Amino acid sequence: MKILVIAPSWVGDLVMAQSLLITLKKLHPEAVIHVLAPAWCLDVVRRMPEAEKGILMPIGHGSFDLSGRLRLGRELREEHYDVAYILPNSWKSALIPFFARIKKRVGWKGEMRYGLLNSMRKNKKDFPRLIARYSALAWPLDKVKKQEDLEFLPYPGLRAEPVDPAVLLNKFGIKEGVLPLGLCPGAEFGPAKKWPPEYYAALAKKYLSLTPNRECWIFGSGKDRETGETIRGLTGEEYQSRVRVLAGSTTLEDAIDLLAMCSLVISNDSGLMHVSAAVGRRLAAVFGSTSTVYTPPSQDDALLIESDMSCHPCFKRVCPRGNPECLTSLLPDLVWERLIKKWPDLGVSEKVARES
Structure with a gap:
């Protein structure tokens, strides 16, 4: 299984998003995970053992740039991802995996994203903790309906590894x-x-x-x-x-x-x-x-x-x-x-x- 994660733009949210990556690797040990993130977040992605590769998101936070999103989506088609997890809530954040023709696109209901997402969670209030919301995306909708249903909720763990x-x-x-x-x-x-x-x-x-x-x-x-x-x-x-x-x-x-x-x-x-x-x-x-x-x-x-x-x-x-x-x-x-x-x-x- 090859997975693309569309990362949040805030460093703290990206760190918490590692809970999803850890959950995915526990459920699918063979999974290959790539993370699309802004330049200022790629240092964090490099310290996540579960992420095989960080991909630069070239479009600035707050910028729409439809043509740029279309171009990047077309480039990512070559990776042949099986599933995408879209962590930001915005409509525009779901465009790239749609343009990349990724068959399964998973995320929470945010701005009007019907059609862009084809596996959507809508009950945020049942997952009060953000790391639980992220982790829940890895589970089938019928298996995990509230935070208490999660069999495990892993904490982020970044590598700290100065060479010397x-x-x-x-x-x-x-x-x-x-x-x-x-x-x-x-x-x-x-x-x-x-x-x-x-x-x-x-x-x-x-x-x-x-x-x-x-x-x-x-x-x-x-x-x-x-x-x-x-x-x-x-x-x-x-x-x-x-x-x-x-x-x-x-x-x-x-x-x-x-x-x-x-x-x-x-x-x-x-x-x-x-x-x-x-x-x-x-x-x-x-x-x-x-x-x-x-x-x-x-x-x-x-x-x-x-x-x-x-x-x-x-x-x-x-x-x-x-x-x-x-x-x-x-x-x-x-x-x-x-x-x-x-x-x-x-x-x-x-x-x-x-x-x-």
Whole structure:
């Protein structure tokens, strides 16, 4: 069986889509899986053992480009795929497998896609978790009718595989032997997902104050570099030399490998949150406008930090009230207490470590 997966355009959603790939390989061990994804997502596809090949989606996110979709569909006819799984909800995302004449085209009901999809699921509310929605597509409609019917729900698991960790660290001027705290303060979705920079800085100071071999690594895209520099500045002169702003300086593959080296990652609900979970890091995930029910990190041991305000979750990009109290009410001192309660070694000072 040869399978084409039309990937989502968001990094986090693509990481969660690995649950579908794992399910497909368990149900059809002989399957060959190709993933069509945007350029910024191909690094993630390369770290999925189930994907034999990543194919560049040359048409930009938000662009219709009917002729380009027709051309790509015709090119993909040469691959002779047996089935396509279309993960985005848009009408246009289903055009390429239709133009490629893939006999079976599977997906969820989204925009009007009747005819473009010929195996369609319509009951999203019965699958509240996104990885369950993705995984369900691999099963027959009559066998899996709700999330509880899934015989197994695999978590994503990305390969973290620097050829030589020392070479990777040297690339960014990092010495071996440090214990890094990873911070992911960005969120492409919007500011209603972003915990305040001063809160991140407060936690970084607490972490760095305990032992001199601890560092703080700040991850993200180029858009997050300014936020990273703000956090670094707020840690004060005493700690700034141990705070590295890597945002905008790494490839996504570099970030995957560096996140896998962190002793703990603190992240907004973002693509890097899902990457951190998928490489098995200890993870504290801060949720603002979004829900821990729909897109929690795919890791049983993650610390989920969210507000109990009545307006949460609102799923808005920008707080309708003008002040995202669902985030500002999550004070760093309280979060630190929860962190060291869950992972006591984080609160161990150098003196205690020497004496123990």
